Amino acid sequence: MAFERLSILGVGLLGGSIGLALKSKSSHYHITGYGHRSETLAKAQEQGAIDQFSTDVTEAVRDADLAILCTPVGTFEDLLRRIGPALNPGTVVTDVGSTKRSICRAAERALPAGVHFVGSHPMAGSEQRGIEAARADLYRDALCITTPTGRTDPTAVRQVESFWQDLGMRITRLTPEDHDRLLADASHLPHALAAALVLLQSDQSLAVAGKGFLDTTRIAAGDAGLWRDIFQDNSDNLKDSIRRLRQHLERLETMLEPAKAKELLHWLNQAARKRHSRDGT
Amino acid sequence: MAFERLSILGVGLLGGSIGLALKSKSSHYHITGYGHRSETLAKAQEQGAIDQFSTDVTEAVRDADLAILCTPVGTFEDLLRRIGPALNPGTVVTDVGSTKRSICRAAERALPAGVHFVGSHPMAGSEQRGIEAARADLYRDALCITTPTGRTDPTAVRQVESFWQDLGMRITRLTPEDHDRLLADASHLPHALAAALVLLQSDQSLAVAGKGFLDTTRIAAGDAGLWRDIFQDNSDNLKDSIRRLRQHLERLETMLEPAKAKELLHWLNQAARKRHSRDGT
Numbered sequence: 001m002a003f004e005r006l007s008i009l010g011v012g013l014l015g016g017s018i019g020l021a022l023k024s025k026s027s028h029y030h031i032t033g034y035g036h037r038s039e040t041l042a043k044a045q046e047q048g049a050i051d052q053f054s055t056d057v058t059e060a061v062r063d064a065d066l067a068i069l070c071t072p073v074g075t076f077e078d079l080l081r082r083i084g085p086a087l088n089p090g091t092v093v094t095d096v097g098s099t100k101r102s103i104c105r106a107a108e109r110a111l112p113a114g115v116h117f118v119g120s121h122p123m124a125g126s127e128q129r130g131i132e133a134a135r136a137d138l139y140r141d142a143l144c145i146t147t148p149t150g151r152t153d154p155t156a157v158r159q160v161e162s163f164w165q166d167l168g169m170r171i172t173r174l175t176p177e178d179h180d181r182l183l184a185d186a187s188h189l190p191h192a193l194a195a196a197l198v199l200l201q202s203d204q205s206l207a208v209a210g211k212g213f214l215d216t217t218r219i220a221a222g223d224a225g226l227w228r229d230i231f232q233d234n235s236d237n238l239k240d241s242i243r244r245l246r247q248h249l250e251r252l253e254t255m256l257e258p259a260k261a262k263e264l265l266h267w268l269n270q271a272a273r274k275r276h277s278r279d280g281t
Numbered sequence: 282m283a284f285e286r287l288s289i290l291g292v293g294l295l296g297g298s299i300g301l302a303l304k305s306k307s308s309h310y311h312i313t314g315y316g317h318r319s320e321t322l323a324k325a326q327e328q329g330a331i332d333q334f335s336t337d338v339t340e341a342v343r344d345a346d347l348a349i350l351c352t353p354v355g356t357f358e359d360l361l362r363r364i365g366p367a368l369n370p371g372t373v374v375t376d377v378g379s380t381k382r383s384i385c386r387a388a389e390r391a392l393p394a395g396v397h398f399v400g401s402h403p404m405a406g407s408e409q410r411g412i413e414a415a416r417a418d419l420y421r422d423a424l425c426i427t428t429p430t431g432r433t434d435p436t437a438v439r440q441v442e443s444f445w446q447d448l449g450m451r452i453t454r455l456t457p458e459d460h461d462r463l464l465a466d467a468s469h470l471p472h473a474l475a476a477a478l479v480l481l482q483s484d485q486s487l488a489v490a491g492k493g494f495l496d497t498t499r500i501a502a503g504d505a506g507l508w509r510d511i512f513q514d515n516s517d518n519l520k521d522s523i524r525r526l527r528q529h530l531e532r533l534e535t536m537l538e539p540a541k542a543k544e545l546l547h548w549l550n551q552a553a554r555k556r557h558s559r560d561g562t
Contacts, residue, residue, distance in 0.1 A: 123491040145489060172489065185482055186490035190497040193474050195552035196529035200522070201466055206559060208426060208453065209467035210404040212500040214559060216471040219493040221556040224549035228542060231549075235537035241481070242530055248477035249523055256516035261509060268505035268512075271476035275502040278487060278495060 003066035003092070003163060009034045009057060009079060011044040014096045014125060015070030016134030019049030021167045024136040034060030044131045058086035066163065069095035069103075074229035076103045080110035089114030092156045094163075096122050098183065098226075099233040100147040100176040108151060116156035119147035119176060121183070122169060127221040140168035147176040184237035189245060191227055192238065194220035284347040284373070284444060290315045290338065290360060292325040295377045295406060296351030297415030300330030302448045305417040315341030325412045339367035347444065350376035350384075355510035357384045361391035370395030373437045375444075377403050379464065379507075380514040381428040381457040389432060397437035400428035400457060402464070403450060408502040421449030428457040465518035470526060472508055473519065475501035 006022070008015040011033040022029045033050035034057050035041050041053035054060040061067045061083045069076055076097060087093070093115060097103055100119045107117035122144040126133070144164040148157045161171045174182065194217045201209065231238055255264040287303070289296040292314040303310045314331035315338050316322050322334035335341040342348045342364045350357055357378060368374070374396060378384055381400045388398035403425040407414070425445040429438045442452045455463065475498045482490065512519055536545040 123489070126492070143489065143491065174489075178485075182483075182486040182489050185486040186494050189481070190478060190494050192530070192533055193478065194497055194556075195549055196526055196533060197471060197474065198552045198556045199529055199548070200470070200525055201555070202463075204459075205463040205466040206555070208404070208424065208455075208463050209559065210424065211407070213467050213471050215496050215499050216475055217556050218496050220552045221560070222553065224546055224553050227549050228546045231533075231537060231545060232539060232542055239534060239537060242534060244481055245477055246527065246530070248480055249473070249527070252473055252477060252512075253520060253523060256512060256520060258513060261513055264512060265505055265509045267480070268476055268508050271479045271501045272503065272505050274482070274487070275475075275479045275498050278490065279502070 002166075003159070004028060004030060005063055005065045006031045007034060007061045007064040007067040008032070008050060009060065009067060009069050009083075010071035011035055011041060011049060011053075011131055011134075012070065013129050013131070013133045013138070014122070015068065016044050016047070016049045016131040017124070017136065017138035018068060018070070018096075018167070019044065020047065020134055020136040021139060023048050025166065032060050032064070040131055044134075047131065047134070049131065049134060057082050061086050061091075063088065064091055066160075067091065067093045069093070069097065072226050072229045073097045073099050073103070073233050074225075077106040077110070080106050084110045084112055084115070087112070087115045091115050092159060093117045094120045094160050096120060098187065098230045100145075100174075100179040102233050104147060104149055104176040108149075116153040118152055118156050118160040119179075120160060120164065121145040121147070121179065122164060122167075127219055129223045129226075137168070139164070142169055143172060144169040145172050145174050145179055147174055147179050149176065180234050181237050184234055184241045185244075188230060188234055188238050189241040191219050191222065192231065192242065193245070194218070195227075283447075284440070285309060285311060286344055286346045287312045288315060288342045288345040288348040289313070289331060290341065290348060290350050290364075291352035292316050292322060292330060292334075292412055292415075293351065294410050294412070294414045294419070295403070296349065297325050297328070297330045297412040298405070298417065298419035299349060299351070299377075299448070300325065301328065301415055301417040302420060304329050306447070313341050313345070321412055325415075328412065328415070330412065330415060338363050342367050342372075344369065345372055347441075348372065348374045350374070350378065353507050353510045354378045354380050354384070354514050355506075358387040358391070361387050365391045365393055365396070368393070368396045372396050373440060374398045375401045375441050377401060379468065379511045381426075381455075381460040383514050385428060385430055385457040389430075397434040399433055399437050399441040400460075401441060401445065402426040402428070402460065403445060403448075408500055410504045410507075418449070420445070423450055424453060425450040426453050426455050426460055428455055428460050430457065461515050462518050465515055465522045469511060469515055469519050470522040472500050472503065473512065473523065474526070475499070476508075
């Protein structure tokens with residue numbers, strides 16, 4: 001029932017960490033890595049994240065029980081089209097992408113009947129990147145969102161969820177639509193604001209920026225290519241998040257008058273209390 | 282030349298940490314604390330941050346060489362008016378406030394000739410508060426901005442800067458006007474955005490928010506009263522910062538179209554590079 005032959009497509013921080021986590025648990029996994037660069041793949045093999053590798057993706061997924069897409073979101077549709085014909089019936093495909101509507105649609109179009117796609121978004125990672133940053137405990141105690149649709153095979157969903165749970169993750173199920181809407185608020189907008197906040201600074205203001213600024217903008221140091229894909233793929237939701245952020249800022253501006261000190265205090269208190277509700281997580 | 286008899290007005294995180302830092306360096310300081318609540322003052326005395334205390338501010342500054350205002354920014358003008366008549370000629374007064382124009386103006390109005398005010402903004406602190414969070418190393422390796430004006434006594438400036446340097450701080454001098462303008466971008470806007478970002482979330486999106494969101498919004502858990510005072514005192518600059526933030530977001534929105542993928546990548550790369558320029562700080 002559990003997967004034994006895995007293909008990890010993309011062995012950077014996320015893909016590499018899956019390999020390291022599995023290998024640290026058991027030697028019965030056989031893991032094949034795929035990527036563009038043999039050098040990266042060789043490094044992943046050396047680190048023990050994968051057993052073997054290929055720069056040919058159809059080669060890399062041959063006889064896999066589970067194929068996991070760990071490349072940037074913008075590459076998914078093309079990858080699915082290329083691996084579709086090479087997968088055996090019964091193979092399960094999942095991913096680690098930060099958006100879910102487009103890959104769920106693409107999987108339904110590109111994968112043959114009998115191959116089961118289950119969308120996953122393990123919420124791990126950092127502003128670091130690459131196999132060098134991979135580690136066996138990256139996924140432990142983090143949240144993984146799965147996004148089965150009405151057409152998703154229920155057994156495959158359970159198998160994929162067990163897979164992430166075995167890596168130490170908690171599971172929440174959402175529709176692809178709810179996922180992308182909620183993540184625009186909780187992840188994509190924060191990233192957009194962090195980037196805008198950095199770009200707004202002059203050399204002078206950057207020089208006097210303290211711990212608060214550095215915490216607030218840490219995520220802006222993340223990989224630009226990954227985030228370009230995410231922003232473009234989820235642009236409708238992100239625009240809506242920006243629109244609502246603007247409304248909050250407009251409201252704030254009305255409260256900067258001396259006569260509105262009480263309302264401003266209430267606004268800031270509400271924010272502090274709400275943020276405290278996620279303390280210790 | 283160095284100060285020996287100090288009055289710390291407000292013995293919370295910032296004031297208490299000054300006391301602890303001085304006491305950890307030398308026993309020759311004599312420190313008097315002032316505050317509203319005897320209970321807090323007694324706790325500060327117990328922790329060794331102050332030698333004695335009074336809830337009467339004129340009593341608390343009697344015979345001080347240096348009086349440091351460590352209460353919220355909104356209380357400064359009233360405090361200065363109350364301590365002015367009680368200070369001996371030659372006394373130096375400074376503060377730890379996050380805005381500088383208003384206190385520098387208020388000090389010129391409220392303090393008698395011969396009493397020297399030097400504005401300070403030691404950039405330490407956290408989302409924690411109160412004497413319980415105070416620690417002797419809070420100021421070490423952090424930046425302190427001093428804001429002398431054309432009317433500030435040069436000897437007093439040097440004395441106050443030495444004082445902060447003895448606590449382990451680096452010094453940058455700015456005019457009060459430049460300080461408030463730069464800090465609106467580097468500190469007050471990040472705080473406003475963090476609060477808006479928290480308030481924008483639904484229970485559902487808050488539940489799936491990960492490490493990026495938590496880092497980005499940590500400062501929103503800070504003390505609402507302190508930040509109300511700061512926002513109101515620096516409202517003109519903060520409004521201008523919000524206006525420019527809006528321009529960056531508008532620009533971002535134009536880059537969410539598929540045809541603008543390259544521009545978006547450039548925008549994100551610029552932000553990542555700029556943020557990396559403050560890495561390790």
